[in-house]
Amino acid sequence: MRTICELPLRGAGGEPISFSRTIHSHGCASLPPARLEPSPLAYHRRFRAGRRAIDVTMRERKSRLIVESASLPSARAAAAIEGAIRRMFRFDADLSPFYARIGCDDQLAWVVCGAGRMLASPSVFEDVVKTICTTNCTWSATLRMTGALSERGGGAFPGAEELAGTPEAWYRDVAKMGYRGAYVREIARAVASGELDLDALSDGRRFDDAAVEAILLALPGIGQYGAAHVMQLLGRHRQLVLDSWTRPKYRRLAGKKQAKDSTIRRAFARYGEYAGLAFWLYLTRDWLEE
DNA sequence: CGTCCAGGTCTAC
DNA sequence: GGTAGACCTGGACGC
Numbered sequence: 001m002r003t004i005c006e007l008p009l010r011g012a013g014g015e016p017i018s019f020s021r022t023i024h025s026h027g028c029a030s031l032p033p034a035r036l037e038p039s040p041l042a043y044h045r046r047f048r049a050g051r052r053a054i055d056v057t058m059r060e061r062k063s064r065l066i067v068e069s070a071s072l073p074s075a076r077a078a079a080a081i082e083g084a085i086r087r088m089f090r091f092d093a094d095l096s097p098f099y100a101r102i103g104c105d106d107q108l109a110w111v112v113c114g115a116g117r118m119l120a121s122p123s124v125f126e127d128v129v130k131t132i133c134t135t136n137c138t139w140s141a142t143l144r145m146t147g148a149l150s151e152r153g154g155g156a157f158p159g160a161e162e163l164a165g166t167p168e169a170w171y172r173d174v175a176k177m178g179y180r181g182a183y184v185r186e187i188a189r190a191v192a193s194g195e196l197d198l199d200a201l202s203d204g205r206r207f208d209d210a211a212v213e214a215i216l217l218a219l220p221g222i223g224q225y226g227a228a229h230v231m232q233l234l235g236r237h238r239q240l241v242l243d244s245w246t247r248p249k250y251r252r253l254a255g256k257k258q259a260k261d262s263t264i265r266r267a268f269a270r271y272g273e274y275a276g277l278a279f280w281l282y283l284t285r286d287w288l289e290e
Numbered sequence: 291c292g293t294c295c296a297g298g299t300c301t302a303c
Numbered sequence: 304g305g306t307a308g309a310c311c312t313g314g315a316c317g318c
Contacts, residue, residue: 135298141312142297178311179299223299245297294316301309 001068004056005082007089009063009114013096017089018114019060023284043119047084048156049077056081065089084122087202093117093235098274111281118280120233124198125191126157127233129184132221133177134229141176148175163188183221202234209236228276237277240265249283 009017020041042059054077057068067085072078086092095116102108121127133145152158152166152175163184171181190196201212212234216227228239240246242261251259254267264279271278 132298136296136310137298137312138296138314140296140314144312172311176312179309180311183299221299225298229297241297243297244295247297249297292316292318294314296312296314299310301307303306 001057001070002072004067004069004073004078005085006067007065007082007085007091009060009065010091011095011117012092013094015094015096015099016063016114017065017091017117019065021113021115022089022117022119023115023280023287046150046155047077047081047122048154049073049080052077053155054081056085058085087122088120090117090120090235098237098271098277101271101274102278107285108278108281110285116277116281118232118277121157123159124201124230124234125160125187127230128187128198128216128219128222128226129163131226131229132180132183135180135221135223135226145175145177145180148177160188160191164192180221183219186220209238212236213239232276232280237274238272239276240268240279241276246279246283250279253282 009019011017042057045056045058047054047056052073054069054071054073059066059068065085067081073081098116099112103112121130129149130142130146133149134142137145149163150157152170153162158166166185166188168181168185171177171185175181177184187196191198201207201215207215209231212231213227216222216230217224219226222230225241225243228241231237231239232241240261242264247259247261247264250264251257259267265275268275268279268282
């Protein structure tokens with residue numbers, strides 16, 4: 001294996017990043033999001049560098065993220081891969097204010113060792129598409145759809161241009177995406193044409209949370225759940241991801257027979273702009289805590 | 291074999 | 304603004 005790059009596992013505020021407690025999304029080369037589970041020892045992902053495909057392995061060694069592949073990519077491809085990986089682990093995010101807030105918190109003090117980072121996709125477009133593939137279906141269906149999409153991209157998740165140029169029949173007959181096909185194709189068209197810049201949504205100076213939420217909600221196939229989920233992956237942690245998995249899990253953990261969404265939101269309001277992240281960590285503590 | 295529903299969303303009242 | 308009903312798919316059930 002050849003080392004492409006090594007990145008110190010530190011966030012933008014100098015806070016530690018726990019590789020094993022990064023909330024990852026599992027599954028083959030394409031890393032579907034949303035099904036957030038405990039981390040494995042290493043992540044594998046196929047990137048495309050021009051015409052070539054490069055299979056990359058990411059793992060931890062001595063508090064550093066080691067990025068390796070069988071053969072060394074060009075300098076340009078290596079830079080692109082490093083950039084993608086910076087976004088995936090969101091190295092540019094500063095979680096230290098969150099850690100300062102929960103340091104003495106009964107529920108979440110265990111997180112300050114560096115847990116709570118959510119593994120994103122290299123592009124916001126990919127996160128949006130995959131999020132649509134998690135809606136109103138079983139996880140096996142999500143894997144089938146995202147797997148088919150990755151296959152369409154030769155093992156690496158396809159870009160917007162490629163998905164925009166993919167015929168409706170492929171979405172219907174091969175990926176079996178049902179009504180989601182038209183949604184994904186339309187979003188791909190808008191991104192490819194330049195009329196929609198999803199990656200810009202990461203820019204906190206250009207857009208506040210409300211603006212980002214409005215843009216996401218305007219996308220076909222993205223509703224309250226989808227917008228909240230994508231916003232988590234954007235590092236905008238205020239919104240709670242409320243759906244048919246989180247609601248019952250919250251009720252079970254909190255020992256409540258029922259709880260309205262507004263009640264759940266109020267219970268996490270004290271975490272301010274990190275309410276959604278706190279909610280996630282509360283729900284997934286049994287996955288991440290040793 | 292029919293019905294239900296899975297980490298929802300859209301449309302039409 | 305709030306809420307039924309439809310929606311692709313396919314696996315899990317009851318009959």
